[in-house]
Amino acid sequence: YxxxxxxxxxxxxxxxxxxxxxxxxxxxxxxxxxxxxxxxxxxxxxxxxxxxxxxxxxxxxxxxxxxxxxxxxxxxxxxxxxxxxxxxxxxxxxxxxxxxxxxxxxxxxxxxxxxxxxxxxxxxxxxxxxxxxxxxxxxxxxxxxxxxxxxxxxxxxxxxxxxxxxxxxxxxxxxxxxxxxxxxxxxxASTLGRQVRVETPRGTVAGRAVDVRFPGSLVVGTDDGERAVHAGDCEHVR
Ligand code: BTN
Structure with a gap:
């Protein structure tokens, strides 16, 4: 460069x-x-x-x-x-x-x-x-x-x-x-395995962060099953 x-x-x-x-x-x-x-x-x-x-x-x-x-x-x-x-x-x-x-x-x-x-x-x-x-x-x-x-x-x-x-x-x-x-x-990653709360453009997703998926979404285990989150603000709850 x-x-x-x-x-x-x-x-x-x-x-x-x-x-x-x-x-x-x-x-x-x-x-x-x-x-x-x-x-x-x-x-x-x-x-x-x-x-x-x-x-x-x-x-x-x-x-x-x-x-x-x-x-x-x-x-x-x-x-x-x-x-x-x-x-x-x-x-x-x-x-x-x-x-x-x-x-x-x-x-x-x-x-x-x-x-x-x-x-x-x-x-x-x-x-x-x-x-x-x-x-x-x-x-x-x-x-x-x-x-x-x-x-x-x-x-x-x-x-x-x-x-x-x-x-x-x-x-x-x-x-x-x-x-x-x-x-x-x-x-x-410090996020994987943690309880997270992610503010996404389509609402809050809360649960345990289980993995990251190509090209970059976070997979969260929620009460309604796994959800892949593409964008948002993630907070480590504990
Ligand atoms: C964030 O975590 O919100 C992203 C911060 C990114 C800051 C960098 S500093 C160099 C470049 N120029 C900017 O105005 N922002 C990014």
């Missing part, structure tokens, strides 16, 4: 989308600080100086329906990079990277915001917005969030991002078997 670096930008995803629309390829937009960071479900994303805020542009020759697997792959890639620096990160479905800070509390270390444009049978561009609370104080983050600094101290952000991008390429590059992403995801 070519790196387009900004000390400060509104949102790396916005810039990456712009470049993608212009036809630019193989680029990752990176910033030290974002002033208008965006999260999933139209939320704001706090992105103070010191984080890893990065948005690679991908052009996979795959159907838009398979895009969720790329988002899971990004979460796996971040988890691997975190484990490289000694942080026992896990993944909450679909793509929140969590850390147990030692007090039994699971806090959010990283999140992924995927945006894409596609035709009927093929993705035109895909932006995987990766936000890792790296060298930032926990006080600068919302409640329930943590950072690499809080967990293990500051890291070399360039190396950390390099690790993420390499893992992402291993998992999703042209020769990769996308279904293998699910095995890697299962290995790191």
């Amino acid at each position: 070519d790196v387009e670096y900004h000390d400060r930008i509104g949102s790396t995803n916005d810039r990456a989308r712009e470049l993608a629309e212009e036809g630019v390829d193989d680029v990752v937009v990176v910033a030290d600080e974002q002033t208008g960071g965006r999260g999933r479900l139209d939320r704001e994303w706090a992105a103070p100086a010191g984080g890893v805020w990065a948005s690679p542009v991908l052009r996979p020759e795959r159907p838009p329906a398979e895009v969720p697997i790329y988002t899971l792959a990004a979460a796996v890639a971040v988890t691997r990079a975190a484990r490289e620096v000694g942080v026992e990160a896990t993944i909450k479905w679909p793509n929140d990277v969590l850390v147990n800070d030692g007090d039994g509390e699971e806090r959010k270390l990283a999140g992924i915001l995927t945006e894409m444009e596609g035709e009927a049978d093929r993705v035109s561009w895909l932006v995987l917005g990766i936000g890792v609370n790296a060298n930032v104080d926990r006080d600068a983050l919302p409640p329930g969030a943590t950072s690499l600094r809080a967990a293990v101290g500051d890291v070399d952000r360039r190396r950390f991002l390099q690790g993420i991008l390499e893992a992402l390429y291993d998992l999703t590059g042209a020769d990769a078997d996308l279904r293998a992403v699910l095995d890697a995801w299962r290995e790191y």
Whole structure:
């Protein structure tokens, strides 16, 4: 990837989308600080100086329906990079990277915001917005969030991002078997086996998370049998 670096930008995803629309390829937009960071479900994303805020542009020759697997792959890639620096990160479905800070509390270390444009049978561009609370104080983050600094101290952000991008390429590059992403995801998941409550666009699904299914749905055992959830906000109930 070519790196387009900004000390400060509104949102790396916005810039990456712009470049993608212009036809630019193989680029990752990176910033030290974002002033208008965006999260999933139209939320704001706090992105103070010191984080890893990065948005690679991908052009996979795959159907838009398979895009969720790329988002899971990004979460796996971040988890691997975190484990490289000694942080026992896990993944909450679909793509929140969590850390147990030692007090039994699971806090959010990283999140992924995927945006894409596609035709009927093929993705035109895909932006995987990766936000890792790296060298930032926990006080600068919302409640329930943590950072690499809080967990293990500051890291070399360039190396950390390099690790993420390499893992992402291993998992999703042209020769990769996308279904293998699910095995890697299962290995790191903290959601499987747990009681969950998922707020979906079509109502709440509560039960025990039993598996993840291609291209990324969560299978939940409910009182009315198994349900596959494609999108939503997942809470670990216990
Ligand atoms: C979430 O968990 O809600 C997703 C957060 C994604 C944040 C990243 S930081 C880099 C990229 N640019 C943005 O504005 N958002 C994503």
